[in-house]
Amino acid sequence: MDEGDAIDALEHLGLSNYEAKVFAALQRLGTGTARDVHRATDVPRSQVYGAAESLQDRGLVEVQQSKPIQYRPVRPEAARSHLRGEFERTQERAFDYLEAARKQRGEGDEEREDIWTVHGRTSIDGRVEQLLEEAERRIVFGVGRDAHGLTDDLADRLRERADAGVEVFLVGDPALEELFADSDVAVMQLPADHPHGDDPVGRVVVVDGETVLLSVRDRRGDPELEEETAIWSSKTGIAGVLIQLIDGGLGDAVSV
Numbered sequence: 001m002d003e004g005d006a007i008d009a010l011e012h013l014g015l016s017n018y019e020a021k022v023f024a025a026l027q028r029l030g031t032g033t034a035r036d037v038h039r040a041t042d043v044p045r046s047q048v049y050g051a052a053e054s055l056q057d058r059g060l061v062e063v064q065q066s067k068p069i070q071y072r073p074v075r076p077e078a079a080r081s082h083l084r085g086e087f088e089r090t091q092e093r094a095f096d097y098l099e100a101a102r103k104q105r106g107e108g109d110e111e112r113e114d115i116w117t118v119h120g121r122t123s124i125d126g127r128v129e130q131l132l133e134e135a136e137r138r139i140v141f142g143v144g145r146d147a148h149g150l151t152d153d154l155a156d157r158l159r160e161r162a163d164a165g166v167e168v169f170l171v172g173d174p175a176l177e178e179l180f181a182d183s184d185v186a187v188m189q190l191p192a193d194h195p196h197g198d199d200p201v202g203r204v205v206v207v208d209g210e211t212v213l214l215s216v217r218d219r220r221g222d223p224e225l226e227e228e229t230a231i232w233s234s235k236t237g238i239a240g241v242l243i244q245l246i247d248g249g250l251g252d253a254v255s256v
Contacts, residue, residue: 013083014090018043018051023060026073033068058082115233124215124230125151128205131232132157135166135207142171142204142246148217149203149228150176159183171204202228204246210235212242 001009003024010020025040026032034052038045052071055061059082064070073079118124132139132154139161143150150172162168162184170176170187177187202215215230233239 010083013087016051016054018047019055022048022051022071023055023073023079026061026071027076031064031070031072033070035068037071058086114236114238115231118230118232119227121149121228124149124202124213124228125154127230127232128154128203128213129157131205131207131211131213132161134211135161137208138167138169138206140169140171140204140206140246143176144172144201144203149215155179158185202230205232206243206246209243210239212239212246214242214246 007020034048202217205213211234213232
């Protein structure tokens with residue numbers, strides 16, 4: 001990473017362009033006046049003062065009231081701590097508001113559309129976790145032979161739902177039986193004629209016979225670049241059709 005990349009990163013962490021440039025320049029200089037910083041950057045000298053003052057307010061720069069004024073940056077470790085704390089506080093305020101706004105409008109809006117699309121494994125993990133949490137009677141969770149999509153967190157959630165009295169069926173490789181040996185999760189084998197190898201299906205989740213999530217994987221020839229996209233629907237005609245198709249595909253493994 002060069003200085004330009006570092007400045008871009010500092011901007012993403014909340015610094016203005018001038019603040020990032022002044023801070024990076026002071027790290028090189030050790031200490032310096034507004035003139036020194038101006039000469040080391042393309043920041044106008046008149047703007048160095050305001051940027052340095054803002055950095056001081058954020059705990060990133062120390063100021064010596066001399067003539068001329070001298071500026072000294074805090075060590076990178078201290079700056080990292082300050083920016084991390086500031087970022088986390090800003091994030092908390094933003095998501096507190098979003099959560100309050102969500103509760104204010106209620107959860108019913110999600111059922112107005114027939115089908116929803118979720119992209120990216122992290123987002124899909126979050127949606128699957130929510131669907132599992134909402135289950136009242138029965139969960140069918142299907143994974144391919146490589147158990148893609150069954151993260152440790154989701155495995156724990158399946159155990160928790162089974163402990164809470166929800167019927168939980170995990171359809172996948174028989175090797176998963178050992179993983180859930182100490183729980184009430186029932187592990188069922190995929191049908192012998194179920195496709196595998198380059199099968200693009202990622203995971204299948206059916207909750208209470210009325211909500212379904214189906215994901216597909218785009219391997220792109222490199223596991224590190226693999227992407228996942230899912231569709232899900234609840235209490236709709238589309239959900240009913242998908243669940244019937246899944247039921248047929250699973251054969252005798254389990255009736256969803």
